[in-house]
Amino acid sequence: NAGVTQTPKFQVLKTGQSMTLQCAQDMNHNSMYWYRQDPGMGLRLIYYSASEGTTDKGEVPNGYNVSRLNKREFSLRLESAAPSQTSVYFCASSANTGPNSPLHFGNGTRLTVT
Amino acid sequence: AQTVTQSQPEMSVQEAETVTLSCTYDTSESDYYLFWYKQPPSRQMILVIRQEAYKQQNATENRFSVNFQKAAKSFSLKISDSQLGDAAMYFCAYRSAYTDKLIFGTGTRLQVFP
Numbered sequence: 001n002a003g004v005t006q007t008p009k010f011q012v013l014k015t016g017q018s019m020t021l022q023c024a025q026d027m028n029h030n031s032m033y034w035y036r037q038d039p040g041m042g043l044r045l046i047y048y049s050a051s052e053g054t055t056d057k058g059e060v061p062n063g064y065n066v067s068r069l070n071k072r073e074f075s076l077r078l079e080s081a082a083p084s085q086t087s088v089y090f091c092a093s094s095a096n097t098g099p100n101s102p103l104h105f106g107n108g109t110r111l112t113v114t
Numbered sequence: 115a116q117t118v119t120q121s122q123p124e125m126s127v128q129e130a131e132t133v134t135l136s137c138t139y140d141t142s143e144s145d146y147y148l149f150w151y152k153q154p155p156s157r158q159m160i161l162v163i164r165q166e167a168y169k170q171q172n173a174t175e176n177r178f179s180v181n182f183q184k185a186a187k188s189f190s191l192k193i194s195d196s197q198l199g200d201a202a203m204y205f206c207a208y209r210s211a212y213t214d215k216l217i218f219g220t221g222t223r224l225q226v227f228p
Contacts, residue, residue: 031214042220050214100147105159
């Protein structure tokens with residue numbers, strides 16, 4: 001059971017470079033999320049998608065774009081990376097069986113911007 | 115906007131003892147769901163327990179229980195008979211019943227001493 005798969009696991013970028021973080025889930029979940037985790041800040045929601053074709057801003061969307069390509073995939077793009085975007089990024093998904101459905105998380109991507 | 119506050123950055127407990135982690139939240143919504151997630155050093159996010167706001171009865175999962183005080187907007191986690199494997203970061207989370215948005219607190223690092 002793959003669950004939620006994130007790629008890559010690690011990435012180093014120079015300031016100004018762009019990249020896309022990929023996320024795919026094989027649980028037929030409707031909702032998908034992108035979070036960033038920073039020391040002392042917990043997990044902060046960047047964007048989420050309640051269903052295929054819809055996306056909404058979270059707490060910290062600036063500097064990011066997302067695409068819900070289909071029901072399985074939800075990508076996060078950094079157009080011009082900045083050192084402030086150095087973080088661990090988590091993708092998660094949730095079944096649409098109700099708000100008490102737990103989130104299933106990927107293993108995270110550690111991104112360093114120099 | 116909803117907020118989740120965990121005022122204890124670090125807590126420690128002796129093996130077999132009981133510890134309580136605090137969480138408060140702020141919302142104007144009447145219907146919502148609350149969660150506790152555990153993040154061990156592996157970085158994996160694991161659901162510990164969840165509570166529906168409309169239920170007065172406190173949720174319990176084996177050694178884990180919550181004290182949910184809706185009027186006070188408080189949602190604390192009690193871990194009984196603490197084990198070494200309970201050492202981890204613990205995150206409190208709030209999910210609206212009206213959107214798919216789920217937000218986290220800043221976390222509490224729990225250490226368990228033999």
